[in-house]
Amino acid sequence: MSLSFDPQLDLQTIRIVRAIADAGTITGAARLLGYSQPAVSQHVQRAEARLNLPLVTRVGRSVRLTEAGTVLARHALTIASALEAASGDLADLAGLRTGTVRLAAFPTASSTIVPRLLAAMAVEHPGVRVNYVEAQPPEAVAMLREGSIDLAITFSYPGDRSDPHVDSANGLGSETLFTEDTVVVLPTGHPLADQHVVDLAGLSDERWIAGCPRCRGHLLAVCELAGFAPAIAFETDNAIAVINMVASGLGVAMLPRLALVAAAVPPGAVIRSHTPASARSIHLIANEGARRVPSLAATSRVLHGLDGNDWGLVAV
């Protein structure tokens, strides 16, 4: 496909020839186009010199198109409609009548935030298609970097080494969507289970069930604040499994509130706040410049508009 744009033909020439055909005079064409009369006159002369073909001839005190001119004028409509198709498609993108968003989010979001987002998008921007893949924050950021997704919903703990704000230096931008606190999960019969807020120090001798690697890191940090190093007996990033392991008496655990939303808490386990408290924040990460892509900006707006109160999320 050689796709050669004739450098001698430019849109302005076609526009002007067309206007002359419509108006019948150069002055009239200038009025149609919003130019001064000499502008059109000179442009025609330049075009004729480029093409080495007269486009108009003077007749009386007016002007008329030559054969070459009428040929150009005839083509103007075709060319204009090809351009209009292109600019119409761009306008559709700009006007959110179409567009595709490729989104990744961490597993817990898949069953909570993402469904809500998709539903809201379907209502507010029915023309925008959202493709979703599940990915842990580090993988999601990698996908963003390689361009295979447009938006990533991630989480981070304060002081996290892979805090999204670190990424912002590198062409990515992040916004915090929500914050939530973490809770401890205790077996129903645990001595501290009747306290409303559990002091972590009282759990220093328990066996702990840790979550994903970054959650485990956070657990270690919080326990260090409380003055002990937790003994980690199991690791799984499946929150439902964690709760059920606790209910089975295999240990205690710390989870973000959001993890509880999609998991039914079985009779054998109870959920308690703890002290020192700790929080997790949920972010939206995108390429720098995504703010200017309408479909991505719209998705961001909709995400910010979601209400997570009923899940213990605090909008930022």
Add this chain to the structure above:
Amino acid sequence: MSLSFDPQLDLQTIRIVRAIADAGTITGAARLLGYSQPAVSQHVQRAEARLNLPLVTRVGRSVRLTEAGTVLARHALTIASALEAASGDLADLAGLRTGTVRLAAFPTASSTIVPRLLAAMAVEHPGVRVNYVEAQPPEAVAMLREGSIDLAITFSYPGDRSDPHVDSANGLGSETLFTEDTVVVLPTGHPLADQHVVDLAGLSDERWIAGCPRCRGHLLAVCELAGFAPAIAFETDNAIAVINMVASGLGVAMLPRLALVAAAVPPGAVIRSHTPASARSIHLIANEGARRVPSLAATSRVLHGLDGNDWGLVAV
């Protein structure tokens, strides 16, 4: 038909986006287009600012098209082909593979010069169509002025008030194609019919048959040179009628040689040169600038190449 060219979309942007799609990098696109790398980089930025839509996003140390960019790239082919259709038509005109010439000529030429021209054009430029209308020189010039024809073949006598050279001041251009002398037509039995060159003074007492108004004017001028004022008994611009009137003894006449070509000279008339001699010249008149219109220039060339010797015409 509103035919609105989106002023935000220009060919260069489409060309460049297309090149980026093909090359995958901005540097590569610049190479494809023969530009420097910053040229492409900056053009993309300007285009994005105009459209208020990102067209590319950086990914790693390279770049990839956004959705908007891919939309533009997809349209590039359509637009290029519409333009190529137009520039192809122009090239056809420039290359004489097509074109239309609107020609007028005086009556005598209709049966002599014009058929020869049409035949030659059909051979040398088969793509060029010639539309022909017959018109006396003044009318032909008027049609030229109002743009309803492109070329006019006219004649003039020396000193003619409507000599085509007078017109050249007014946006028209003329070239002399041929010159020819005029002859007298005498009845076969006329006393001077046996002379090879007839002295007009000897015809001062004849009754004259005049041709078209301008020919009549010329007759008066030549006879005045010969020292008399001719008695004009009839007027007709039909040369064949003139010859036959002479053959019938109604008078004598003066005709340009070309008028004899298409008319069989009946037994009752003879053709003689005369003294003082007089000449008529045959011109091609066109709008200033016709020289640059290929089809008209080609017609002019072919006309100049015609051989009129066998008709008594002298090429100029």
Add this chain to the structure above:
DNA sequence: GAGCGACATAACTCGATGTTATTGGTTCCA
């Protein structure tokens, strides 16, 4: 971590493409 490859930025040049003011030619009308 050094080097290379690729894009961004800065500073500058130049020409295309406008502008206004004016001239020249045509038409029309008193």
Add this chain to the structure above:
DNA sequence: TGGAACCAATAACATCGAGTTATGTCGCTC
């Protein structure tokens, strides 16, 4: 026939788009 109105062409000028080279910054790779 002379003048007013109209239209296009020309001249002189301003400006901005669109290139250029030189240089900076970032990311990948060895």
